[in-house]
Amino acid sequence: MKILEGKTAVITGASRGIGRAIALKFASEGANVAFSDLRYDELAESLEKEISGMGVKGKGYASDASSLQASEEFVKEVVNEFGSVDILVNNAGITRDNLLMRMSEDDWDLIMKVNLKSAFNLTKAVQSFMLKQRSGSIINMSSVVGVSGNAGQSNYSASKAGLIGFTKSIAQELGSRSIRCNAIAPGFIITEMTEKLSEEVRKGWTDKIPLKRGGTPEDVANVCVFLGSELSSYVTGQVISVCGGMNT
Numbered sequence: 001m002k003i004l005e006g007k008t009a010v011i012t013g014a015s016r017g018i019g020r021a022i023a024l025k026f027a028s029e030g031a032n033v034a035f036s037d038l039r040y041d042e043l044a045e046s047l048e049k050e051i052s053g054m055g056v057k058g059k060g061y062a063s064d065a066s067s068l069q070a071s072e073e074f075v076k077e078v079v080n081e082f083g084s085v086d087i088l089v090n091n092a093g094i095t096r097d098n099l100l101m102r103m104s105e106d107d108w109d110l111i112m113k114v115n116l117k118s119a120f121n122l123t124k125a126v127q128s129f130m131l132k133q134r135s136g137s138i139i140n141m142s143s144v145v146g147v148s149g150n151a152g153q154s155n156y157s158a159s160k161a162g163l164i165g166f167t168k169s170i171a172q173e174l175g176s177r178s179i180r181c182n183a184i185a186p187g188f189i190i191t192e193m194t195e196k197l198s199e200e201v202r203k204g205w206t207d208k209i210p211l212k213r214g215g216t217p218e219d220v221a222n223v224c225v226f227l228g229s230e231l232s233s234y235v236t237g238q239v240i241s242v243c244g245g246m247n248t
């Protein structure tokens with residue numbers, strides 16, 4: 001039997017990058033996967049096909065994770081279609097980097113809405129279903145900079161630090177109903193988000209990593225499988241770094 005067989009996972013922001021790798025890894029471990037993105041495009045369609053090719057159910061939805069109403073509607077549709085929600089991965093996230101002196105109020109607000117409020121929205125939407133089931137695993141995608149901070153990323157770092165506080169609080173609120181909540185703090189992972197950085201900045205990051213390489217989306221997906229499955233049944237309220245030792 002596969003590790004996630006019979007489970008339904010909801011993943012936000014999954015058409016590409018880390019979210020896509022999580023969706024594929026979950027499917028390969030037997031989970032049915034519902035995923036969202038701002039748009040339903042050809043990437044979402046190809047992901048659906050890849051997932052279905054593994055013999056499990058996969059469906060993409062266009063849903064803005066930063067909207068509570070859209071998130072509630074999304075989760076309702078998933079439960080109607082899939083019958084349950086066992087794992088939620090709050091993965092959707094964006095950057096609007098700038099030094100504080102140049103950062104606009106709009107860029108501060110947008111980052112808080114997409115990176116932090118989205119976790120509130122989706123967790124609120126799944127909680128009644130998980131409470132009825134008396135089980136569930138919620139995984140929030142934080143970042144190493146949510147712990148360490150980073151010049152030029154005060155909005156992003158604050159949103160990712162906020163996710164850690166949220167994770168620890170939800171773990172305490174829902175633990176008595178066997179609902180676990182953990183965060184992952186990826187370091188430098190090679191996706192479109194980090195490909196935007198200059199060669200010099202990327203080299204600067206990898207030089208600081210003890211394992212001397214950027215991480216892959218699959219490195220993060222493997223930890224999601226652990227946190228989503230019964231392998232981590234006594235793990236809650238924790239932040240697991242996936243950063244090649246960057247934070248040591």
Ligand code: NAP
Binds near residue numbers: 144186190192
């Ligand atoms: P990515 O390649 O830019 O993918 C982000 C995904 O989120 C995209 O599919 C994007 O959709 C989606 N998204 C954006 N806003 C959304 C919204 N409002 N509602 C629903 N979906 C939305 O980023 P990534 O590198 O895979 O990052 C995934 C997560 O890991 C993020 O939370 C990021 O902060 C975190 N993280 C990444 C790194 C890294 O080094 N890459 C390090 C630490 C943490 P569109 O395609 O429509 O834009």
